[in-house]
Amino acid sequence: GAGVSQTPSNKVTEKGKYVELRCDPISGHTALYWYRQSLGQGPEFLIYFQGTGAADDSGLPNDRFFAVRPEGSVSTLKIQRTERGDSAVYLCASSPHGTDTQYFGPGTRLTVL
Amino acid sequence: AQSVTQPDIHITVSEGASLELRCNYSYGATPYLFWYVQSPGQGLQLLLKYFSGDTLVQGIKGFEAEFKRSQSSFNLRKPSVHWSDAAEYFCAVGASDTGNQFYFGTGTSLTVIP
Numbered sequence: 001g002a003g004v005s006q007t008p009s010n011k012v013t014e015k016g017k018y019v020e021l022r023c024d025p026i027s028g029h030t031a032l033y034w035y036r037q038s039l040g041q042g043p044e045f046l047i048y049f050q051g052t053g054a055a056d057d058s059g060l061p062n063d064r065f066f067a068v069r070p071e072g073s074v075s076t077l078k079i080q081r082t083e084r085g086d087s088a089v090y091l092c093a094s095s096p097h098g099t100d101t102q103y104f105g106p107g108t109r110l111t112v113l
Numbered sequence: 114a115q116s117v118t119q120p121d122i123h124i125t126v127s128e129g130a131s132l133e134l135r136c137n138y139s140y141g142a143t144p145y146l147f148w149y150v151q152s153p154g155q156g157l158q159l160l161l162k163y164f165s166g167d168t169l170v171q172g173i174k175g176f177e178a179e180f181k182r183s184q185s186s187f188n189l190r191k192p193s194v195h196w197s198d199a200a201e202y203f204c205a206v207g208a209s210d211t212g213n214q215f216y217f218g219t220g221t222s223l224t225v226i227p
Binding site for chain 1: 117
């Protein structure tokens with residue numbers, strides 16, 4: 001079946017702009033996660049959804065970052081007033097339910113100039 | 114707090130040689146443990162996982178890992194490496210009482226020489 005998909009695969013933006021990154025989880029998976037992977041590092045947790053609600057957003061670095069999952073399926077990660085330090089690969093993962101294996105998408109590479 | 118350490122940043126092995134990638138974790142209870150592989154431009158692919166039971170787990174592509182509670186380790190092994198195994202390998206720990214987020218190590222980059 002189809003895996004986790006993320007769009008766009010690459011996004012180049014200018015400092016101060018607003019961006020949206022989309023994640024389509026595996027059908028039927030109730031849990032959805034966002035991670036950020038900087039060069040040479042492992043993925044770092046940003047936020048976790050169980051259904052439509054954000055069950056844990058403790059990894060969001062500041063209030064410029066926000067994520068939604070209005071219908072419990074597709075999720076959008078939103079970054080306002082982007083900074084050069086936001087440049088990274090943003091990974092999305094989904095899981096059948098909370099305590100299970102996470103399946104990752106290919107990521108969106110964000111470059112802030 | 115939970116954490117994962119992968120002591121080896123980069124490893125080079127000859128094709129056909131055996132491989133062991135080290136992973137140490139810090140967590141108070143029994144964690145869920147995972148190994149993922151990431152090839153250039155690709156997403157993270159699950160190699161294997163440990164939740165409970167038999168401490169030696171088998172994964173895809175001929176990989177296995179052993180959970181050793183006394184050493185807080187979950188090392189990844191393969192008896193004979195293939196050139197296609199060259200990639201970045203990540204160990205991760207998860208637990209239900211941490212919001213189910215995964216904590217990843219910084220990764221080990223594997224180079225395979227002919």
